[in-house]
Amino acid sequence: MSTLIIADHDNQALNPATLSVITAAKALGQSITVLVAGSGCGAVAEAAAQAEGIEKVLLADSPAYDKALAENLAELVISLSSGYSHILTAASTTGKDFMPRVAAQLDVGQISEIIAVESADTFKRPIYAGNAIATVQSLDAIKVITVRGSAFDRSAATGGSAGIESVTATAANDRSAFVKEELVVSERPDLTSAQIVVSGGRGLGSAENFDLLARVADKLGAAIGASRAAVDAGYVSNDLQVGQTGKIVAPDLYIAVGISGAIQHLAGMKESKVIVAINKDEEAPIFQIADYGLVGDLFEILPELESKL
């Protein structure tokens, strides 16, 4: 038996999340086929063929798949599904959209957003917003799975030389149609929803010095936050305050600069996935909860950080 991966892409480039899916698929120890369905997506198929560890690339190039409509993608995957024991895709908004249709049409369950492969039929996945991890065994003959990209390393993008095989496109459905799309223009993200937050405390010393912080934030596409002390000192406006009486944030990365770590502040950010503390006081309580601590002068560290990002 073998594994089918449906590639995630925008018709131009392969979404790196697909390389993480390949890593997950390799753990199954079966030959891997990648399906690239899109419109004018030959370059994506080329890229997929170079990915290390791929047996074969199927290319379904048709206007029907241009905007990744779930109805059309599911129909295509069903038409190609025979012979595969595992069907995987990234848990992107596209994968989450079409994959359950595939499962339902195959009359099997779907295992969503796996974070680990335990065996060919057993997987780990987060439930309750990540507050618990379930180990789930599939009882179905065909395993339909979406994969959380951040949980698997990316497989090598090169080193492979799979053949590309064109497949017949299925007909486009006549019940759903693409109207338009709007891509987010890149401004500094909102504090509460940002994936990265860079926060400054009284250690910055002045409103002007927050510019040092802002430049690092811009490099990272991060939102800016502040401690209560920095807000009280008038360095920034109070809508930037992170903490018990301010905003509660839980980004992937929280960088606390010149923040000692008062309890109120910690209450607002301790659920962040990765916490970095930069402070000249090595006894600062913030270091007790930081994953990475850097003791030093922030006026030297911030410009260096900016230049190296």
Added chain:
Amino acid sequence: MKILVCVKRVIDYNVKVRVKADQSDVDLTNVKMALNPFCEIAVEEAVRLKEQGKADEVVVVSIGPKAVQEQLRTALALGADRAIQIETEAAPEALNTAKLLAKVVEQEQPGLVLMGKQSIDSDNNQTGQMLAALIGAPQATFAYSLELDAEQVVVTREVDGGLKTLALKLPAVVTTDLRLNEPRYVKLPDIMKAKKKPLAVETPDGLGVALKQHQTVLKVEAPGQRQAGIRVDSVDALLDKLKNEAKVI
């Protein structure tokens, strides 16, 4: 037009979940239960469509033991017209849920099915898509806004990197995302009125659906705790850790 809204009873989002000592599941004894927040958004949207004159009946359905009637009553208090409970011992797996709902769709013939994009307990994000596939309907997941008329629904979806708008012919299935609307609070008089609204109870047998197990949960464990932090001695070391160990930049 009739709108069918599918809702789920889940742990209240304020409750901190605890894993049972025997790792069989999370501990739900004695825990406050509530309407799944995404389902609540679906109910709100349906009620608003009715208030705008675009729908004339909102039917709400839930699957599970008698306790789910509490959440159905909440949906009725929010403005749904009548409710259907499909009685099962526990909430079934997503595919079984979709099959039961497909039967309800067959009976009720709604123009639009609205449901939450996922439940905050199992976090599967499957049922709406599966239902759409089973009834051969078009779908729009993660709805950010929607525009309904007699023939079609135009849905703007929240997708990675922005918004994507689709036009679906009816009947269609739409799953709601967080920003679609801000659900109202239940009004006191409506809690009392909800008691008098009809609530029908069906069974999987009665609907002719045989439930089948597709998955077994072998273990439920708490996520790993934050590792004791380490000190790095330079900006370069920090960036290296962030890129290659934490993989956050």
Added chain:
Amino acid sequence: MSEYQHPYRDTAFILQHLVEFDQLCADAGLTEVNQELADAIVEEAGRFGSEVWAPLNFVGDQNGARMTENGVVETEGYADAYQAFVENGWPTLTFPEDFGGQALPNVLGTAVNEVWHSANMAFALCPMLTQGATEAILHHGSDELKETWLPKLVSGEWTGTMNLTEPDAGSDLAAIKTRAVPEGDHYRITGQKIFITWGDHQMTPNIVHLVLARLPDAPAGVKGISLFIVPKFLLDDQGEPAELNDARCVSIEHKLGIHSSPTCTMSFGDEGGAIGYLVGEPNEGLAYMFTMMNHARQTVGLQGLAIAERSYQQAVAYAKERLQGTRKDGSKIPIIEFPDVRRMLMQMRASVEAMRALALVAAAETDRSHYATDDAQAISQERVELYTPIVKGWLTELAQEVTYLGIQVHGGMGFVEETGAAQHARDARILTIYEGTTGIQALDLIGRKTLKNSGQGMTRLLAEVEDTCKGLEATDGLQDLAKALTAALSDTRTALAWILDSGAQSPHAAGAVSNAYLMLCGYLTGGWLMSKQAIIATENLKTGADNSEFLSAKIITARFYCEHLLPRVKAYTETLLKGESSLMALPVDQF
């Protein structure tokens, strides 16, 4: 700031098992109302309270009501939160259907009011005073007054105030000077009132002041006081607020707590006399106030419970998060694991649960006194009279201790305002003062409610406590509670006998022991109701109820109460038996 989640499960348990809510509704002829509906209502109120009102609690403390040229401006965000409260129908809960109310029982209204006062006590004072004004018109106003004023007061579209106190007339209202002079179909009111809660704000299009004043020919003293409606805005032909009346707030107090509740000095008649309308009969104003007193006092007792609950929740959250000390394996220890912190939290918890039981049981007795007939009615009314000073006096005193502990659990952070624990203690401090000080409650309990009826009401209550002692003895695992409650009952009987015997013999005896009597009655009734809950919880556990964790916790909390709080009955009794001895012995000039 601290989050607040209403402890809906405890409320449901008390309603079901102590209040016997379904039976109460059936007896009252409320066929549509039952426990299931009550639970749904309390849960929805809890949600609204925690999400909409609670986040404004600390904001209101830090940015209280302000006096401006155009009157009082309330805390930013309050107007919207109040509007949502009105739109969701919450003010209408207990009022009659004729005026847009939902006609639900008082005990359910009380359970829901706990939510508002926990979420934001200073804010909840506004609807609380509105309820008082509404009741006054409902019970004593003419049909015309009711039709004019009630619909919008019941809905909450307008708020109401109670204008009693004057600079020289506080606890002694006989000294009221505000005048009312007849003029056609209305009166002209002139005078000054102080300490008027929510006397002015911009949240609603009108404010309806109920004002005590004297008619020109009124007899002196308490028998010459009449009650008037004096609106902020006079109504036009359509009944809509139009012209500004000659009634205004001239200043607001700077207070220890409840900063967002404007405490107003109201001036009536600066420009010739505010137009007012007589409520009921002339010279009956104070009598009307007395009919509302039990409810008002019980509601202040409820505030004590509510703020104690909020303080407890905040302390628990902090104690679970705050890490101090290191285990052998290097991990840090949350302070909730330290026994003395646990003592404080258990004391707060046991107090709060006893307070809630008493508040709801007393509120249900008010319902019973309304629908019961004959002897049962008389006994219910007697019980309401007896409970009222205990609910008001003991709950608010206990709230001081709970909110004090709430700060203590926080250590140094509790003394820092930003933490929010201190606000609860400051806000709670008014509760033993307004609506009759603890001293007034104690005198009421020992005088009108005990000596005046030769202790009959109390004797009847103690007989019920004795039944519970027997119930404890007969319940496996609760024999130690039986011993504690029996001892406390015995002490209380000794105290009661002393009061009936010696209380009237010297001029100061009753006054001197009144506080001890009030407090021991409080601790005893709290222990009685916690014991009843322990019995019920034990029975339910045997039948394999699905809320076993809650039931086990209830029994543990009841045991803690009996071990740590109930023994105070003995101490108060010993003090009481000393009478006035040292208390009045020192000559005044030695002070």
